Amino acid sequence: MKIATRTVADVTILDLMGNIKSPGDMEDFSKAIEDELGLNHTKLLLNFHEVGFINSSGLGRVVLAAKKVAAKAGVMRVMNLAQDIDDLFTFTRLKEKIGVFKNEKDAVESFR
Amino acid sequence: MPKPGFFSTLKGKTVVFIIILSTAALSTLGAMFLHTKHSLLSEFEEERTGIVEHFVIETLKPVMLTGHADIMSSIMESYKRIPDLEGLHIIRTDGVEAFTDGATLGKVNRLLGEEHFRRQLKNPVQVLPPDDPTLAQVVRTEKEKVYSKKTDGGGNITYLMLPIANEPACHGCHGSDHRIRGVLMATFGMTSADRSTLTDISWFFGIAFALLLATAILTYMFITRIMASRVSSIVKQVNTLVANDRFDDRILIDADDEVGQLAIAFNHFISSVELYRVEETKEKERLEKAVFDKTKELREKNTFIEVDLKLASRIQQKLMPEKFPEYPEVDFHAAYIPCLHIGGDYYDVFEMPNRHVGIFMADASGHGSSAALLVSIVKAIVSVMAEHISSPSYIVQLINTTLAKITPDDSFVTLFYGVLDLKTGEMQYSLAGHPPPLVHNRNTGEMTMLQINGGLVGVFDFDKFDDSVYVFKGGDRLVIYTDGIVEACNNGQKLMFGEKKLVEVVKGEKDSSSAEMTAHLLSSLDKFTGGATLADDVTLLVVDFKKQ
Structure with missing residues (x-):
């Protein structure tokens, strides 16, 4: 998968592109998170707009990322989930632990 | 050059x-x-x-x-x-x-x-x-x-x-x-x-001069021709030797002059080449042998692992029920297809006191031996505790607390656990991060999803899980499955089987038995994937309530 990084205000937005299902996808995702934390970027917003599918392992990586950010006293949120992925976040109750937003404006605002 | x-x-x-x-x-x-x-x-x-x-x-x-x-x-x-x-x-x-x-x-x-x-x-x-x-x-x-x-x-x-x-x-x-x-x-x-006299002397020296000049020219021609001929001979011999790959041959040395020294030097050179080739051949043979030995060793280890995995697979199969409890009210049928020898899915149907039946399905994230190990722990907890604790959510809570301590941060388990009262048809259940089971009434065609949101098991030890209740009617068919079914991809890896198709198959098989429906679903899945290897374990458990 491809991941582009940009900053809005003091929020680092990671634009995820592609599915999160293969070991390579997992590594790319985890490395991107590690890189941002290495730069002390602790306000992370994952943009799922270009993500079509995430399997259970991918979900595990998202959970792991949320835990690592929290360990650094940071906050991780997600936005622009496709309906299937939104359902997944719902029935796994991840929505209760990771803030999920429908658009970037609300998501960035939530960090203030 | x-x-x-x-x-x-x-x-x-x-x-x-x-x-x-x-x-x-x-x-x-x-x-x-x-x-x-x-x-x-x-x-x-x-x-x-x-x-x-x-x-x-x-x-x-x-x-x-x-x-x-x-x-x-x-x-x-x-x-x-x-x-x-x-x-x-x-x-x-x-x-x-x-x-x-x-x-x-x-x-x-x-x-x-x-x-x-x-x-x-x-x-x-x-x-x-x-x-x-x-x-x-x-x-x-x-x-x-x-x-x-x-x-x-x-x-x-x-x-x-x-x-x-x-x-x-x-x-x-x-x-x-x-x-x-x-x-x-x-x-x-x-x-x-x-x-x-002077004229004679002049003639004498003139002729001597001409003879000397002619001798010089002839000497030059002779030397160059002789040398060129010998060098050409060496070149020809070298070309023949190289063309025929005869590095064990030697060039003919006809004199101990410079050209002869050249031939001697070349013979030394090709001796070195031949020596190098011999050494190279030996090294190649040594490497081939090393590769052969290593391959053999790996094959033996692989065979050992294969045997070990087959053994693990048989053990895992033993963890699943060989046959289901038989009741007049309900009929059970299941299918389990691991994508590797051993999988991270697990299901069980077991008798409980007072005509209660425990229905269980778990899916560890990922697949393979690590996932299998996780569900083994889940199986152990359920086997020990289910007899003593009637609340499904409590059992799930117990499993979560246990796994949260031992699982890696990116590993978790999703599960469904229901306790069915055969006397009333009421099922108390808990759902933790697992795909919502389907309930299809074969009499009315009504399709219901058992929606209750529970977190992933083994991620946060503070998570709380809830119970919900569903009361089955005559003709209901409960379909519990893992995400390996809905997330199976077609050959182009672009489309997933999906929940919608699953619902279609379930609805289309209302007159089929649980076994026939299961077979048809797996057949549809195989057709959809084009026979490709599954990316995840596939588990399906069907519970048919008798039509009234």
Whole structure:
């Protein structure tokens, strides 16, 4: 998968592109998170707009990322989930632990 | 590779060498020629001077003393006896030629029998300058003088100057004055014999020069041809040797010269190449053997792992129910297809007190041995605790607390656990991150999803899980599955089987038995994926409530 990084205000937005299902996808995702934390970027917003599918392992990586950010006293949120992925976040109750937003404006605002 | 200049080649160097050698030889030859010529000329001059002196002293002088009336005829008679006399002048003390009248010259020429003196002068000719030192010396000393001068052509002319004075026998033509009146000057060149000798010498050296030059050229041609031929022979042998891959052969060495040394050096080189090839072959064989041994070892280890995994797979199969409890109210059927030997899915149906039945399904994230290990722990907890605790959410809570301590941060388990009261058809259940099971009523066609949101098991130890209740009716079909079914992709990996298709198949099989529906679903799945290897474990559990 491809991941582009940009900053809005003091929020680092990671634009995820592609599915999160293969070991390579997992590594790319985890490395991107590690890189941002290495730069002390602790306000992370994952943009799922270009993500079509995430399997259970991918979900595990998202959970792991949320835990690592929290360990650094940071906050991780997600936005622009496709309906299937939104359902997944719902029935796994991840929505209760990771803030999920429908658009970037609300998501960035939530960090203030 | 840049082409070498001509003088960098062997041929060029040979040319330079022969040119230097030839130049040295020819220079030596030329020097010898010049030396010889000079010696001969000196010798000729000495000899000629002797002759002239003899002529002057012994012949001319006495004649001159006889009186000038007969001088001319006497001189001419003597002159005939002197070969190679080139000129004869009788000049006065002032250097002007005497006897220049035509009668005298005619007489002289008649005497000579040829026209030696062609000049017909009406006026006297200045033969020598009036102050010629030699003339003045001869007049003053009254002694003859012989000397030589170089000519413009490179030869020598010998001059003879003889004082002429009136002698008493002169019959008083000049009175009693016997002063020196003039000089007889004769000039002599080389004799024809001398010239012939010099010509012979010149021819000799010329021929020697030509022979030397020809020898140099022939030597050059010979050396270059011989060397080129031998070098070509070496090149040909090398090409043959390389073309035939015969590095054990050697080049023929025909002489111990430079070319031979070249052949010897090349033989050493190909010996090294052959040695290297032998070593390379040995190394290759050693590596091949190492690869073979390693492959064998890996194959053996792989076989061991395969056997081990098959054993693990059989053990895991034993964790699943071999047969389901039988009740008149319900019928169970299940399918489990791990994508590897062992999987991370698990299901169970077990009897509980008071006509209760436990229905369980779990799916560990990922698949393979790590996932299998996680669900084994889940199985162990359920087996021990289910008998004592009736609340499904409590059991799930217990599993979560346990797994949260031991699972890696990115691992978790999703599960469904329901306790069915066969007496009432009421099922208390808990759902933790698991796909919502379907309930399809085969009588009415109604489709219900057992929605209750529970978190992932083993992620956060503080998570709370809830129970919910569903009351089954006659004709209901409960379909519990893992995400391996809905997330199975088609061959192009673009489309997923999905929940919608699953619902369609379930609805379409309302008149089929649980086993037939299961078979049809798996068949549809296989058709959808095009027979491709599954990316995740697939588990399906169907519970049919009898139609009323």
